Amino acid sequence: MSAQEQTASDRGVRETSTPEPLLRAERVAVEYGSKRRPNRVLHEVSLEVGAGECVGLVGESGSGKSTLGKAILGLVPVTSGTITFDGRDITHLAGRERRELASDIQVVFQDPYGSLNPRMTVGEILAEPLSTAGTGRAEARRIVGEMLERVNLPAGVIDRFPSEFSGGQRQRIAIARALVRKPRLIICDEPVSALDLTTQATVLDLLIELQRDTGVSYLFVSHDLGVVRRICHRVAVMYRGDLVEVGDGEQVTRDPQHPYSRRLLAASPVADPVLQAQRRADWLALRETQAAASA
Numbered sequence: 324m325s326a327q328e329q330t331a332s333d334r335g336v337r338e339t340s341t342p343e344p345l346l347r348a349e350r351v352a353v354e355y356g357s358k359r360r361p362n363r364v365l366h367e368v369s370l371e372v373g374a375g376e377c378v379g380l381v382g383e384s385g386s387g388k389s390t391l392g393k394a395i396l397g398l399v400p401v402t403s404g405t406i407t408f409d410g411r412d413i414t415h416l417a418g419r420e421r422r423e424l425a426s427d428i429q430v431v432f433q434d435p436y437g438s439l440n441p442r443m444t445v446g447e448i449l450a451e452p453l454s455t456a457g458t459g460r461a462e463a464r465r466i467v468g469e470m471l472e473r474v475n476l477p478a479g480v481i482d483r484f485p486s487e488f489s490g491g492q493r494q495r496i497a498i499a500r501a502l503v504r505k506p507r508l509i510i511c512d513e514p515v516s517a518l519d520l521t522t523q524a525t526v527l528d529l530l531i532e533l534q535r536d537t538g539v540s541y542l543f544v545s546h547d548l549g550v551v552r553r554i555c556h557r558v559a560v561m562y563r564g565d566l567v568e569v570g571d572g573e574q575v576t577r578d579p580q581h582p583y584s585r586r587l588l589a590a591s592p593v594a595d596p597v598l599q600a601q602r603r604a605d606w607l608a609l610r611e612t613q614a615a616a617s618a
């Protein structure tokens with residue numbers, strides 16, 4: 324089996340959440356719009372992420388994946404429900420307490436071009452979260468060097484600007500920035516979607532390696548079942564603001580039970596044309612059954 328085909332279960336790393344999960348979202352609802360005309364985009368979603376675990380969140384565009392990530396990060400207000408981190412209620416944390424939580428929860432966004440300040444050098448980008456946390460300059464420089472090494476970038480890049488790097492290298496810089504404060508959870512919001520397939524594979528390998536070495540947990544938002552199968556121990560499928568299926572990564576991405584998850588799988592491209600044709604036939608049959616049932 325090639326490294327490309329390996330899944331989280333093949334790697335033999337943890338597969339189930341701990342009795343007390345690191346992150347717990349309980350019946351979390353989020354509404355956009357105004358009080359008078361609310362638009363509920365998350366409907367009482369419950370999900371757990373254990374220590375050292377990677378949980379995938381998949382679903383089509385607009386299903387609410389990023390909104391859940393933003394709710395955990397405190398970037399959108401939670402209408403109802405509770406989010407706990409290491410047993411502490413963080414649902415409505417704001418101000419200094421929310422900023423302090425950044426040492427535990429970090430984020431890596433999809434766009435490696437837009438997420439790095441083009442006017443700052445790599446060294447400044449990586450040192451910024453440390454100086455915010457009060458780390459001295461010499462210590463910050465040491466940590467920055469260590470993190471660059473960790474993401475396989477040479478120390479010489481420290482004085483260069485983001486525009487001088489490829490998409491994959493920029494995403495490595497973004498990952499290094501997320502790591503400098505040694506977080507326990509990283510929300511990865513489509514971190515490889517903007518990269519070509521080969522670069523995707525190397526960045527995924529890096530994330531897997533970092534998790535093995537540091538025990539960091541990931542909530543991995545993606546629309547790509549192949550990517551999720553490779554890195555996630557468990558997978559949750561979101562459909563129109565609801566979680567319709569949560570289970571073992573291998574099982575959900577190969578043999579999902581919910582009709583929507585099966586549709587998602589059928590729509591995801593696979594290298595094997597026979598398998599792809601079979602999935603498409605399954606999907607069409609499923610659609611016909613559903614149409615007949617609702618006629």
Ligand SMILES: Nc1ncnc2c1ncn2[C@@H]1O[C@H](COP(=O)(O)OP(=O)(O)OP(=O)(O)O)[C@@H](O)[C@H]1O
Nearest residue numbers: 355356364382383384385386387388389390391546
């Ligand atoms: N700031 C906002 N104001 C109003 N509506 C929003 C806002 N952000 C997202 N939405 C709406 O909330 C719903 C869920 O969006 P969200 O970005 O969470 O979905 P997603 O599954 O992450 O999609 P994608 O894969 O395209 O990023 C969508 O209908 C979207 O239009």
